[in-house]
Amino acid sequence: xxxxxxxxxxxxxxxxxxxxxxxxxxxxxxxxxxxxxxxxxxxxxxxxxxxxxxxxxxxxxxxxxxxxxxxxxxxxxxxxxxxxxxxxxxxxxxxxxxxxxxxxxxxxxxxxxxxxxxxxxxxxxxxxxxxxxxxxxxxxxxxxxxxxxxxxxxx
Amino acid sequence: xxxxxxxxxxxxxxxxxxxxxxxxxxxxxxxxxxxxxxxxxxxxxxxxxxxxxxxxxxxxxxxxxxxxxxxxxxxxxxxxxxxxxxxxxxxxxxxxxxxxxxxxxxxxxxxxxxxxxxxxxxxxxxxxxxxxxxxxxxxxxxxxxxxxx
Numbered sequence: 001x002x003x004x005x006x007x008x009x010x011x012x013x014x015x016x017x018x019x020x021x022x023x024x025x026x027x028x029x030x031x032x033x034x035x036x037x038x039x040x041x042x043x044x045x046x047x048x049x050x051x052x053x054x055x056x057x058x059x060x061x062x063x064x065x066x067x068x069x070x071x072x073x074x075x076x077x078x079x080x081x082x083x084x085x086x087x088x089x090x091x092x093x094x095x096x097x098x099x100x101x102x103x104x105x106x107x108x109x110x111x112x113x114x115x116x117x118x119x120x121x122x123x124x125x126x127x128x129x130x131x132x133x134x135x136x137x138x139x140x141x142x143x144x145x146x147x148x149x150x151x152x153x154x155x
Numbered sequence: 156x157x158x159x160x161x162x163x164x165x166x167x168x169x170x171x172x173x174x175x176x177x178x179x180x181x182x183x184x185x186x187x188x189x190x191x192x193x194x195x196x197x198x199x200x201x202x203x204x205x206x207x208x209x210x211x212x213x214x215x216x217x218x219x220x221x222x223x224x225x226x227x228x229x230x231x232x233x234x235x236x237x238x239x240x241x242x243x244x245x246x247x248x249x250x251x252x253x254x255x256x257x258x259x260x261x262x263x264x265x266x267x268x269x270x271x272x273x274x275x276x277x278x279x280x281x282x283x284x285x286x287x288x289x290x291x292x293x294x295x296x297x298x299x300x301x302x303x304x
Contacts, residue, residue, distance in 0.1 A: 033191060043189040046182070047220045065237065073240040074219040078190040081216050093215045097244040099299075145242075 022116050022128060029113040031083045035071045037106050043075045071104040076143050080132055083112045084149060098132065098145035109137045114147060125150040158268045158275060161233040166263045173225040174258035175288070178251055180211050187214065200253065213251040218294050219243060222283050225261045232266065234277045235302030241278060242299040249293045256288045264297065276301045 022028065041056050049072070051057060054064040061069045071079075077098050084093060104110065114130035121127070127150040134143035180200060187197050192214050195202035200211040251257065261283040268277050283296045 039189055039191070042185070046185050046189055048223055073243055074216065075190065077219065077243050077245070078186075078192075078214065078216045081214065082190065082192060093245075093247060095244070095246045096216065097242070097297075099242040100240060 022119070024116055024119060026116045027113055028116070028130065029083050029111075031112040033079055033082065033110050033112065034108065035075060035079065035104070035106055035110070037069075040069070040071055040075065040106055043072065047072070047074070066103060069106060071106060073098075073100050076100065076104045076134065079110060080112055080134055080143060080145070080147075083114055083132070084147070092149045092151060093147060094127075094150055095148040096132075096145065097147070098143050101141050101144055104134070104142045105136070110142065111135045111137075117146075122150070158234075158277075160266060160268065160277060162230045162266055163228070166228060166230055169262060171225050171227055171261045172259065173261075174221070175256035176221045176224070176259070178213055178217075178253055178255040178257060180253040183211050183213050183217065183253055186217050186220070190214070203252075208250060209252050211253040213253070213255075215247045215294070216245055218251060218257060218285050219245060219296050219298075221257060221259055221285070222261070222281075222296055222298060225259050225283060227261060227281060230263065230266065230279060232277060232279065232302065234268075235304050238279075238300050238302045240298070241276075241301035242297075244295075244297040244299075246295045247293070248295070249287070249291055251285075251287070251293050255293070257285045257293065258287075260284050260286075274303060276303050 041051055044051055044053060044055055052060050054061045054066060055069050055072050058069055080098060081093060081096060112134045114132045116128055116130050118129035127148060130147045132145040132147055135141055184198060196206050196208060196212045197214050203211050261281055264280040264282040266279050268275055279300045281298050284292055285294045287293050
């Protein structure tokens with residue numbers, strides 16, 4: 001049984017699970033997700049970058065030098081943020097910094113993991129720093145980055 | 156030999172503004188559907204209130220969608236042909252809640268070269284600060300674009 005599931009049984013809040021129980025070197029995830037053609041189209045419409053564009057149309061993508069339509073960078077970032085729902089809730093993200101190493105394809109399994117690189121108490125909050133990685137089914141590195149998460153105060 | 160970059164340096168210190176952008180429950184819910192967000196405070200306003208928020212909460216990356224609506228000038232960089240989105244950063248300050256109105260203010264943060272195995276690239280970084288209707292800073296977003304020769 002994964003550490004995430006074990007910790008849930010102790011009736012801790014999601015934020016407590018993440019920020020109090022994870023230690024240096026622990027891995028969060030993996031989250032396996034897909035961005036389908038429909039998801040990307042819905043995102044583009046919401047974003048104001050209405051189709052057809054290089055994210056939704058194979059013709060426009062090829063004109064832009066791409067082999068196929070790709071997932072928008074800011075959508076990939078949103079999918080990375082979703083990882084923290086696994087055990088902490090992504091409302092606890094203080095900072096998320098990602099680099100797009102390769103174009104992210106539609107309709108393909110995307111594996112998102114985070115590795116804890118630092119833990120500390122800061123002004124009464126439990127803070128975790130993590131390295132982030134999004135890869136494809138054959139280990140292709142699509143997105144790398146860092147995240148700082150903590151149990152935040154409420155508004 | 157150090158690469159000499161020529162571009163419109165007068166853009167430093169100039170703010171480009173846009174907004175206000177209304178954060179509605181519908182917008183938040185549509186964003187969650189598109190990104191498969193399932194955290195209850197993002198999809199159920201009663202759950203958000205039970206968790207101590209004043210209303211439905213926007214996922215922390217949602218404000219990045221509004222950056223596109225800021226009209227950013229061409230910096231007239233004398234390098235490269237193809238430009239691509241290299242990176243993104245979100246630093247959250249306060250929760251963004253349904254009913255908020257956000258204003259965006261963007262400026263050119265830096266332009267710098269980097270040489271690696273695939274050659275030299277130049278990075279252009281824009282930073283956008285989002286404030287709510289109370290004038291409080293809710294998030295900072297950095298977008299990095301790279302260009303190759």
